[in-house]
Amino acid sequence: MLTGIPPINPGASIAAIDTPALVLDLDAFDRNLATMANALRGSGARLRPHAKSHKCPEIAKRQIKAGAVGICCQKVSEAEAFVDAGVLDVLVTNEIVGAAKVHRLVRLASRARIAVCVDDARNALELAAAAGDAGVVLDVLIEINVGADRCGVLPGEPALTLARTIQNVPSLRFAGLHAYQGSAQHLRSVAERRTTIERAAAAARTTKELLARAGIPCATITGAGTGSFMFEAASDVYNELQPGSYIFMDADYHANAWDGLPQFEQSLFVFTSVMSTPTPHRIVVDAGLKASSIDSGMPVVSAYLGLEFVKASDEHGVVRVADNARMPALGEQLRLIPGHCDPTVNLYDWMICIRDQRVEAVWPISARGALV
Amino acid sequence: MLTGIPPINPGASIAAIDTPALVLDLDAFDRNLATMANALRGSGARLRPHAKSHKCPEIAKRQIKAGAVGICCQKVSEAEAFVDAGVLDVLVTNEIVGAAKVHRLVRLASRARIAVCVDDARNALELAAAAGDAGVVLDVLIEINVGADRCGVLPGEPALTLARTIQNVPSLRFAGLHAYQGSAQHLRSVAERRTTIERAAAAARTTKELLARAGIPCATITGAGTGSFMFEAASDVYNELQPGSYIFMDADYHANAWDGLPQFEQSLFVFTSVMSTPTPHRIVVDAGLKASSIDSGMPVVSAYLGLEFVKASDEHGVVRVADNARMPALGEQLRLIPGHCDPTVNLYDWMICIRDQRVEAVWPISARGALV
Numbered sequence: 129m130l131t132g133i134p135p136i137n138p139g140a141s142i143a144a145i146d147t148p149a150l151v152l153d154l155d156a157f158d159r160n161l162a163t164m165a166n167a168l169r170g171s172g173a174r175l176r177p178h179a180k181s182h183k184c185p186e187i188a189k190r191q192i193k194a195g196a197v198g199i200c201c202q203k204v205s206e207a208e209a210f211v212d213a214g215v216l217d218v219l220v221t222n223e224i225v226g227a228a229k230v231h232r233l234v235r236l237a238s239r240a241r242i243a244v245c246v247d248d249a250r251n252a253l254e255l256a257a258a259a260g261d262a263g264v265v266l267d268v269l270i271e272i273n274v275g276a277d278r279c280g281v282l283p284g285e286p287a288l289t290l291a292r293t294i295q296n297v298p299s300l301r302f303a304g305l306h307a308y309q310g311s312a313q314h315l316r317s318v319a320e321r322r323t324t325i326e327r328a329a330a331a332a333r334t335t336k337e338l339l340a341r342a343g344i345p346c347a348t349i350t351g352a353g354t355g356s357f358m359f360e361a362a363s364d365v366y367n368e369l370q371p372g373s374y375i376f377m378d379a380d381y382h383a384n385a386w387d388g389l390p391q392f393e394q395s396l397f398v399f400t401s402v403m404s405t406p407t408p409h410r411i412v413v414d415a416g417l418k419a420s421s422i423d424s425g426m427p428v429v430s431a432y433l434g435l436e437f438v439k440a441s442d443e444h445g446v447v448r449v450a451d452n453a454r455m456p457a458l459g460e461q462l463r464l465i466p467g468h469c470d471p472t473v474n475l476y477d478w479m480i481c482i483r484d485q486r487v488e489a490v491w492p493i494s495a496r497g498a499l500v
Numbered sequence: 501m502l503t504g505i506p507p508i509n510p511g512a513s514i515a516a517i518d519t520p521a522l523v524l525d526l527d528a529f530d531r532n533l534a535t536m537a538n539a540l541r542g543s544g545a546r547l548r549p550h551a552k553s554h555k556c557p558e559i560a561k562r563q564i565k566a567g568a569v570g571i572c573c574q575k576v577s578e579a580e581a582f583v584d585a586g587v588l589d590v591l592v593t594n595e596i597v598g599a600a601k602v603h604r605l606v607r608l609a610s611r612a613r614i615a616v617c618v619d620d621a622r623n624a625l626e627l628a629a630a631a632g633d634a635g636v637v638l639d640v641l642i643e644i645n646v647g648a649d650r651c652g653v654l655p656g657e658p659a660l661t662l663a664r665t666i667q668n669v670p671s672l673r674f675a676g677l678h679a680y681q682g683s684a685q686h687l688r689s690v691a692e693r694r695t696t697i698e699r700a701a702a703a704a705r706t707t708k709e710l711l712a713r714a715g716i717p718c719a720t721i722t723g724a725g726t727g728s729f730m731f732e733a734a735s736d737v738y739n740e741l742q743p744g745s746y747i748f749m750d751a752d753y754h755a756n757a758w759d760g761l762p763q764f765e766q767s768l769f770v771f772t773s774v775m776s777t778p779t780p781h782r783i784v785v786d787a788g789l790k791a792s793s794i795d796s797g798m799p800v801v802s803a804y805l806g807l808e809f810v811k812a813s814d815e816h817g818v819v820r821v822a823d824n825a826r827m828p829a830l831g832e833q834l835r836l837i838p839g840h841c842d843p844t845v846n847l848y849d850w851m852i853c854i855r856d857q858r859v860e861a862v863w864p865i866s867a868r869g870a871l872v
Contacts, residue, residue, distance in 0.1 A: 278784055470814050
């Protein structure tokens with residue numbers, strides 16, 4: 129709904145939150161910010177959290193206050209929303225292709241510190257021409273494929289070739305390597321994640337050394353997600369980290385093993401209400417897949433033994449009630465832990481922030497739906 | 501983005517549509533409206549299409565112009581968006597529970613024809629009290645469980661008991677039965693869908709006859725989706741039908757068999773662009789799961805042999821390129837058929853309507869994000 133009117137006012141009781149609603153537990157959120165700052169203290173790696181998870185300038189500002197050097201975005205329109213809100217140091221961890229988007233990107237670079245990734249010489253030259261026309265110098269990082277098999281040139285020679293192209297145009301500044309290993313994040317065991325990141329770091333190291341021998345220094349080597357950032361931080365290669373989900377967590381991340389790693393708490397919930405109690409073993413809640421994304425599994429009912437969210441349709445969630453569980457009442461408010469935080473946040477215009485059983489603030493999710 | 505500014509102007513070339521974008525082919529859409537009207541001509545069943553699929557008042561108005569008696573919604577806030585836009589006959593095909601929502605529902609009933617479903621006597625009395633306070637008489641349908649095992653009382657005696665409760669309060673008017681069999685819609689064979697709907701119709705018929713013997717007429721018996729509506733129309737029970745997806749279609753519906761049934765065309769697309777061409781057999785497009793919902797399977801690349809969308813992450817789509825396929829160019833615009841139309845539409849604020857290679861109109865998706 130494009131009304132611009134927050135769904136509830138600060139000071140209201142949490143019982144007054146109408147459902148479904150996206151709710152942030154501020155105490156848990158604050159502890160997650162502190163846990164990350166503590167985890168990285170002394171590591172030598174800067175934190176540049178990914179804002180694709182929250183799309184919320186209020187959160188970006190709190191991350192920066194807690195020590196982050198800026199943020200990451202995936203889309204030009206997402207970056208615009210943050211720059212408009214005063215977040216002035218953005219790495220777009222993605223390729224930006226095509227005249228319309230490239231024009232928006234270089235325009236943004238005239239009023240904020242913007243860096244962008246490339247994996248193709250033609251795209252580098254497209255960026256260079258637009259940056260030249262706009263009279264800006266754009267920082268570019270080369271994305272290398274360190275195992276996720278999505279975007280990126282191969283490590284080694286292909287990266288060197290592309291770096292030389294970038295160095296040959298005055299409107300681009302070669303800023304380093306983007307070496308994100310996304311497919312490591314949800315490997316369940318700590319050992320698997322560590323090994324996978326060690327391989328990614330080795331590929332980044334080889335490329336960095338090759339570039340160094342050609343006289344091209346890599347100021348920044350960036351990557352990492354919530355599932356792996358301690359391994360990138362412990363490497364001698366990565367000096368910037370871009371985890372996003374750590375502030376919220378979700379059911380998919382909780383399914384990872386975390387032995388010996390920093391522990392983040394669930395701070396993000398979808399509040400839902402019981403709308404039907406047709407049998408003693410089945411209830412239906414008012415949050416379906418338009419309220420909590422199911423791409424990475426079903427949401428989990430928080431702090432309620434014996435309730436299992438088993439099926440989501442567009443606007444309904446079917447919850448199985450175990451034999452020994454208390455039957456929820458019709459209308460009762462329940463809390464869901466989303467299966468995947470990022471696309472769930474993207475379903476909402478507002479984040480309702482609670483503390484001590486009250487609504488403390490309502491934050492606009494300014495980059496919700498920022499797709500281009 | 502809450503700007504209220506359409507992403508493109510009418511008259512623009514389709515090549516100028518920046519991606520990802522939600523695009524409606526108006527010729528195909530118009531033919532789908534006509535196909536549905538022709539299919540139901542003479543059946544005796546009224547069409548009340550489900551607006552949860554499109555969330556767009558411009559579409560609702562065209563459906564009504566093509567013969568629909570009104571629309572269905574799932575949520576109070578969704579119904580509000582349509583009533584605000586002048587669509588004044590809405591069946592909420594869902595239970596509305598809790599003081600805040602019930603208050604909004606009865607307020608809406610003072611300025612439009614509103615009906616709602618119930619499956620619980622406590623909820624019926626909650627609605628009755630609010631309607632009484634507001635001085636309105638609310639039409640209510642009893643939802644019966646005809647096999648989907650979601651909401652709904654069991655057919656037969658439980659429905660009769662609830663109907664008597666409704667008849668005993670002057671602020672409610674018993675309007676009939678809601679007998680939607682959602683789990684029939686994507687059974688792949690025509691025979692399976694027909695058989696499943698015959699069972700649902702039998703349960704609705706039994707209940708209707710029981711109510712008739714108790715002197716309680718069912719004015720309306722409603723149900724059906726795009727996958728099954730011809731079977732409800734052919735029954736002697738259903739007199740109102742609520743398909744939604746027929747105007748758009750999606751990959752999940754195309755996977756159904758349609759032998760002998762009316763054929764609808766794909767009219768809804770997610771336009772995407774190639775953002776990376778890392779290998780001869782893998783390209784990456786700029787539409788991931790925030791641009792095309794994957795709850796019912798991956799999107800399908802339209803009208804392009806040898807491209808298979810194999811993996812969606814938040815902002816990326818990985819597309820496999822077959823040996824014999826033409827390699828798409830960096831920046832090339834492709835058309836995706838969403839896996840599931842309803843949640844995909846809900847990701848966008850605007851629907852870009854095209855005809856003859858031009859943008860003809862841009863329609864606001866006014867009920868996007870209308871969750872409560």
